[in-house]
Amino acid sequence: MRIATYNIRFDNPGDAPNHWDNRKEVVANLIKFHGFDIFGTQEGLHHQVEYLKKHLPQFEYVGVARDDGRQKGEYSAVFYNKEKFKLLESNTFWLSTDTSKPNIGWDAALPRICTWAKLKDINNGNQFFVFNTHFDHVGTAARQKSAQLILNKIKEYSQNGLPVMLLGDFNVDQENPAYYLLENSSELKDCFNAAQLRYANNGTFNSFDISKSSDRRIDHIFVSESVKVKKYGILTDTYHNRYPSDHFPVMAEIELRY
Template sequence: MKKIILLLVLSIAICTAGFAQQFTVATYNMRNDNASNDDSVRGNGWKQRLPVIVKLIQFHDFDIFGTQECLIHQLQGLKASMPNYAYTGIGRDDGKTEGEFSAIFYKTTKFKLLAHGDFWLAPVTDKPNKGWDAALPRICSWGAFQEIKTGYKFYYFNLHMDHIGVVARRESAKLVLTKIKTIAGTASVIFSGDFNVDQTSDSYAVINTSGTLKDAYELSPIKYAENGTFNDFNANTKTTSRIDHIFLTKDFTVKRYGILTDSYRAKTKGGDKYEAKLPSDHFPVMIVVDHQ
């Protein structure tokens, strides 16, 4: 009887080892907390939005995700509200804490950060500067991760491309592909961000037709994408333009893709009615992937 039980246990272990492992990836431009804009006046200030964003992340159970536009205090607020996550990244203005980050958050119970780095989207990649026709300095942060349960290793690259420079976006796409080959080699790669262009642009095509990476939207058999990804804090906006993307190497199998159009209700200025509000001026993109 003991031998039979032992054989059953071993059989289950062998079968389980062959199963694909699954985790959730996302990218989310959370809108910078800028005192000079009118977000707070319109009821879209960071203090109002932070608790909703935290609940959204926790409910949809993001395992690892790229962020865009967050300043250091925003990242600290997220970290304090979600102690089971850590992040990697530096500020684009000084390479330390100043300016917006392209930080990568990950569950510390699920992943181990093995190595990390950052480079600027410019001909000079190792110090803060603007590249080509870009209006602002732009940075890409990356991490080498290991899944604790399985030992599976992969790289994650995350960025926010320039909103003005057409040449900068195209050259940035080429630069990141080169960096991925240099840094990650033949390892599995996830590449996410706010690319500031949709699926019809040439800089998007540079990546999606590279033979190295493919848009998760195209790879997924199940798509929940009833809107585009930029909403300008307007809950009634409707577009087919996807400017936030997640690209993957062929090592991953995409099971599901979604643009999460979650909204919440907040009181109007008069305080006697409620209106639909959005946690950011972008909707997050979420995917579920398998790997062997």
């Protein structure tokens, strides 16, 4: 299956000429063209994730907005192809000492969440978990605590050894302690390192600036040790010399092994 993480940038009127109305069709078509089966979005507001659902009719999504646990604020939505996968269970928890309701954790600047889904492959009955998150952009402690919290949740939910995928904008690059906590855990590995074929000629954050580049990867896909990673790519698609978002989508082609 093809899995991806994509920070689609919230609908910010100050982004002109890169505001959502100019980008939304490109974002939807990019997802169609690259054939994602499952993807996690970050920053999308309610009308943005609803737009993707409408224009990607084979997809359904789960998740709630971070500010009120309903529709106010940004989502970390999990989209899945409903023709290929059946939803068994899902929920959202806050990255905080109180995971059950909207609040700000540790030294974070904003409420942060992780949405998860337990899915079943309709074709073969295989079950697995997908987690999608967006770490804080300010709080150093919050990012490390969030990484440990998610690892603990993964241990809790996947006690029966089901494969796990963790998608997200982690706001830390591959040299950060919070990244190392995930990459060096016994539960997860970075698809960038594990892939048999890697196509990643850039970092993942572009600031909508086509003249700059970086090797910093702040958007990551982690998978459990049993998952085989065939391909990994950072997709630097453009349209009329612009980027569809201020982050590049990251994609991995994986095979689940039980």
